[in-house]
Amino acid sequence: MFSKPGSGPAVLRKVTQEASKVDPAKRRDFLKKGLVVAGGAIAGVQFASTLRAADNNLPPNLPEWSKSLGSGVITNPYGQPSPFESDIVRRTVPWLTADRIAAISFTPLAELDGIITPSGLVFERYHAGVPAINPDDYRLMLHGMVERPLIFTIDDLRRFPSTTVINFLECPANGGMEWRGAQMDALQFTHGMISCCEWTGVLLSTLLEEVGVKPEAQWILAEGSDGAHMSRSIPLEKALDDTLIVYAQNGEPLRPEQGYPVRIFNPGWEGNTSVKWLRRLEVGDEPWYHREETSKYTDLMADGRARKMSFVQEGNSVVTFPCPERPLKQKGRYELEGLAWSGKGKIKRVDVSFDGGVNWRQARLKGLVLPKALTRFSLDWTWDGSPAFIQSRSTDESGYVQPTFAQLREARGFSSIYHKNAIHTWRLHADGTVTNVQIS
């Protein structure tokens, strides 16, 4: 049976170990509190509810925190989540990469609400670790086929008119482990290479106007300043459309993991084009065909040829409740929830199936419905205890309908690695647990 990452027996063991270091008189109290935290995170563990019922904090008793004073202001100058939510964290899958420097971690989608991903939970992908950059030493160079090459400081960039958008950011390898079959046993790992934030910066088109682009220019090379010096060729057409040079995320300076102090951001496009720790933009007349646009981030087809410059993240969706991390504990009324997104614009509709794609019901789009952003959908639903195959299918404003696995594999084979956006299936078992499955 599935165990939630970081919870279950391991957490219980840790709590027990910690308890052994505590003064015996206090140990019983510590264990009880610890287990309430751990127990709350374990689905279907019977004694969790027993412990809660024995807790003196429940009605008609007056809770402990109601009888004393809490901590004062700026106890935490930079606020942190409740310690009771310490399980909502990014996680990695060690066997995916050779080391943690050039690796990936995943956003815990199951535990999040709304469409904004908290900055500290945005999935990470680096090729040479996170550099520590003093913003005073930061420079952005813009040169190549331009009238006047310029160097900008952070203060320079902040003097230009700024633009703020809410857009998703997705690694094209999101779900890539599933091409040959269902492999990962949690939503965090099947779909967690995605996030959605508010991004603030200056439009690249503004900077390009400032340097004056020569008529023969067609492409722009974006290059990072980390050890990988990650580089991607970006068509000038995109650069003049909605590409941003970003310095803020969710209202505060970019997080180091997201490219502090400055990254490029290409809305709707595969995440690696949004090069972090940006140091240089070169305008040219041809693409550079660097490693990350030839060896990697190209899509191998069944006939042995490969698609290149496959920038757009096409329409996708996934049900986030129920899912393996959030099983159903009893029969009855529920609001099914999920996320849909498309790199081509707004989500127009989402349909949900409980019978593996035989019949579909239209879901409701909740809250903000923005172009190239995560869009939350939901459906009121009564679970009668029957097993089900739960699926979601998005349609975007271009009319693109999310494909089935069969359709995707027919078009591309099994070895594409990137851009897997097939309709996903959760298998709901009679006991309320949920597992990942692929069906015909």
Add this chain to the structure above:
Amino acid sequence: MSRSASVVYVVVFLTTVLAAMPARAEVGGYGIGTPASAEEVAGWDIDIRPDGKGLPPGSGSVEDGEMLYEEKCASCHGSFGEGVGRYPILAGGEGSLTAERPERTIGSYWPYASTLWDYIHRAMPFPQPQSLPDDEVYAITAYVLYLNDLVEDDFVLTPDNLASVEMPNKDGFFFDDRPDTRNMGCMENCKDPASIEIMSEPSIATMQNEEGVAVPAETAQGGEKIYQQACQMCHEAGVAGAPMTGDSAAWADRIALGRDKLVSSAIAGIGVMPPKGGHSQLSDADVASAVDFLIQRATQD
């Protein structure tokens, strides 16, 4: 207002307006940013294109490359480019792109030899990016091409002949032509319920082995965290002869030298290990905490 006062007013007004105007308004109009000098651009402009544009002067032979490769590359990529652990395989895989398990190597997949020069120069060796002199980049590039049977053993790579190295898969790529699927969005009786079969379920348990779940960076503390960031890559796998983490036998003699000696070696670098493992941003105290973690791992149990 007196005449003299109005003159002062006009002068002040003009001065204010002139000061507020951009110093340089020719191109963009904002006048923000500093001109980039040719020297500044030259220092950062490292990109190489398939036509060879951007290559600096220099040269390197397969013969020279072999020695350098063994020293700087083989610990991760293997002596024959076969890859160690999950580090990239560099050679082999010819004709495998239509196979069930395609092997995407430089020889079997990469369309341009320039990419190899660019990437080695840009990002390799992994722990010490941009540490190789240009001639060494030429030599290692030549040797990796040789490992892929793309050049002869007496080949010498120069700025003039890189673009002419023919890569087997150079015509193997096409521009994005999606959408390539067409789902009609059927709503009712879309398929026969009896036809639904389970095709696959997770076969690799990522979660069930609780102890195997990686410790999130946020929960790692002190020396362990530094270790994960800076040391683990080599010491976990014994890369380039690094004593492996937790290997009591390998560490016993070293620990016998005393903690101070270990810390100073880690800070200054020892053998092929660069100073601070190549992580110059770490403080000496950070390095010491990582050494303590390694000592603890080597001496526990």
